[in-house]
Amino acid sequence: MTGGGRPPEWWRDAVLYQIYVRSFADGNGDGVGDLPGIRSRLPYLRELGVDGIWLTPFYPSPGHDHGYDVSDYCDVDPAFGTLADFDAMIADAHDLGLRVIVDIVPNHTSSEHEWFRNAIADPSHPHRKRYVFRPGRDGGPPTGWTSAFGGPAWTLDEASGEWYLHFFAPQQPDLDWHNPEVQEEFERILRFWLDRGVDGFRVDVAHALFKDRDFPPMVEPVPRPWHGDWLVALLQPELHDLYRRWRAIADEYEGDRMYVGEIVIENQERVAQYVRPDEMQLAFNFALLFAEWDAADIRGVIDRTRSALGAVGAPATWVFENHDVTRLPTRYGGGMEGLRRARAAALLLLALPGTAFVYEGQELGLEEVGLPDEVRQDPIFFRTNGRRLGRDGCRVPVPWEGGPPAFGFTSGPPWLPMPADWEELTVAAQTGEEGSTLELFRAALAARPRGEEFAWRESPPGTLVFARGDLVCAVNVTAERLELPEGELVVASNELRAGALPPGTAAWVRTDGSRAKETA
Numbered sequence: 441m442t443g444g445g446r447p448p449e450w451w452r453d454a455v456l457y458q459i460y461v462r463s464f465a466d467g468n469g470d471g472v473g474d475l476p477g478i479r480s481r482l483p484y485l486r487e488l489g490v491d492g493i494w495l496t497p498f499y500p501s502p503g504h505d506h507g508y509d510v511s512d513y514c515d516v517d518p519a520f521g522t523l524a525d526f527d528a529m530i531a532d533a534h535d536l537g538l539r540v541i542v543d544i545v546p547n548h549t550s551s552e553h554e555w556f557r558n559a560i561a562d563p564s565h566p567h568r569k570r571y572v573f574r575p576g577r578d579g580g581p582p583t584g585w586t587s588a589f590g591g592p593a594w595t596l597d598e599a600s601g602e603w604y605l606h607f608f609a610p611q612q613p614d615l616d617w618h619n620p621e622v623q624e625e626f627e628r629i630l631r632f633w634l635d636r637g638v639d640g641f642r643v644d645v646a647h648a649l650f651k652d653r654d655f656p657p658m659v660e661p662v663p664r665p666w667h668g669d670w671l672v673a674l675l676q677p678e679l680h681d682l683y684r685r686w687r688a689i690a691d692e693y694e695g696d697r698m699y700v701g702e703i704v705i706e707n708q709e710r711v712a713q714y715v716r717p718d719e720m721q722l723a724f725n726f727a728l729l730f731a732e733w734d735a736a737d738i739r740g741v742i743d744r745t746r747s748a749l750g751a752v753g754a755p756a757t758w759v760f761e762n763h764d765v766t767r768l769p770t771r772y773g774g775g776m777e778g779l780r781r782a783r784a785a786a787l788l789l790l791a792l793p794g795t796a797f798v799y800e801g802q803e804l805g806l807e808e809v810g811l812p813d814e815v816r817q818d819p820i821f822f823r824t825n826g827r828r829l830g831r832d833g834c835r836v837p838v839p840w841e842g843g844p845p846a847f848g849f850t851s852g853p854p855w856l857p858m859p860a861d862w863e864e865l866t867v868a869a870q871t872g873e874e875g876s877t878l879e880l881f882r883a884a885l886a887a888r889p890r891g892e893e894f895a896w897r898e899s900p901p902g903t904l905v906f907a908r909g910d911l912v913c914a915v916n917v918t919a920e921r922l923e924l925p926e927g928e929l930v931v932a933s934n935e936l937r938a939g940a941l942p943p944g945t946a947a948w949v950r951t952d953g954s955r956a957k958e959t960a
């Protein structure tokens with residue numbers, strides 16, 4: 441794929457660090473993270489050893505879904521700074537050798553977006569056709585579709601008597617991607633940010649833009665939240681041409697600009713259809729994120745992913761955490777045990793071939809925060825009457841230094857309360873501290889294998905061992921013990937016991953290059 445003596449594209453084995461902008465670093469003391477805050481912490485990311493950052497939406501937004509309800513795609517929300525702050529931040533990032541990708545939210549706008557305001561104010565306004573309005577049926581909504589955030593996916597526009605579609609909150613009306621105007625507008629938006637120097641885009645709900653015009657019934661029950669294989673009306677064939685056009689736009693620019701699609705389905709064969717050579721370069725792979733701490737499960741995910749994506753020449757991507765899911769140590773049981781497993785998973789994540797995503801705070805071993813109901817903000821919590829707690833617990837701001845209430849995140853009151861016992865988890869407390877999760881990430885990022893070589897090695901049930909060239913990654917998932925492979929120990933996620941890996945422990949070992957025991 442690299443052909444013609446060109447260096448391999450940077451995104452093929454990059455580590456991208458996800459910045460949830462509200463929660464990363466606050467530069468002006470209003471308790472909300474912002475672009476100047478990010479800029480001030482770029483040296484930390486450089487030193488951590490990641491290749492680039494992905495910023496969640498920082499565009500003007502009423503904030504019903506914290507920025508995923510965009511009211512202007514070509515500006516910066518005053519809460520996060522200005523376009524000049526963006527330019528200064530990206531210039532510094534590039535000087536430090538960090539790539540910058542930004543989130544693009546094409547499935548829906550904010551209900552405060554000028555287009556939607558026009559559409560509601562006057563049903564004959566041309567902007568009405570940029571959204572999905574339909575007459576109701578039997579006095580109710582046009583279909584029984586439910587929103588991913590709970591409740592119906594249709595809201596009545598009382599003035600006209602028609603209903604509009606929203607897969608998420610009612611403040612996030614879905615665009616009609618069959619309308620060529622919508623397509624043109626987004627091409628303009630992509631160019632706006634490409635001209636400003638972004639290295640790529642993370643495409644929000646990339647599988648959902650076109651809806652089946654017949655609006656077939658959804659298959660219920662929804663197996664798991666955020667699990668989209670059931671959405672029969674999505675994944676429409678029109679997406680491929682759209683992403684081909686988007687790819688051609690990115691390819692007009694120097695520097696391997698890229699797209700990573702959020703395609704919320706587990707089946708990697710289906711995901712692979714979107715990352716064929718002339719479509720998006722990458723798609724998130726949520727299969728590891730849904731997998732249990734179980735060696736056979738994880739191995740199955742790795743094999744299926746590699747074979748499905750290898751077939752189209754795209755690199756695999758690996759994700760354990762993001763701003764939509766419960767923090768990994770908590771998913772793995774919480775406490776010391778959960779953290780131990782999450783640290784082992786970090787060595788797995790950073791040893792696998794392809795592109796890895798690290799979510800802010802993952803490198804600190806943060807757990808999900810149990811928040812009181814009164815401070816919760818996620819629309820999921822409200823639209824399900826608290827049945828689903830929502831995602832606030834993984835969005836609590838990053839602790840940088842010192843103590844409560846704000847641990848150096850802000851000089852004001854943090855927008856979500858931070859646990860008083862985070863003192864030992866701050867960046868400052870973990871820096872230089874032997875055995876800390878932060879130092880584990882730093883060591884692994886410095887020694888991370890690059891390239892595509894990968895081979896399983898035989899190993900007992902409950903364990904995973906594979907070689908990346910002369911680096912061997914051994915993970916004892918649940919077995920009683922796993923002998924450390926021969927060679928020089930590079931990094932271990934926890935202490936070894938009598939020279940072997942106890943359960944929930946991983947290690948990287950540098951061999952002399954002999955690979956006698958490899959299996960294909």
Ligand code: GLC
Nearest residue numbers: 505508545608644645763764
């Ligand atoms: C994506 C985002 C999520 C957001 C949703 C609606 O899944 O990751 O945070 O709420 O899209 O835009």
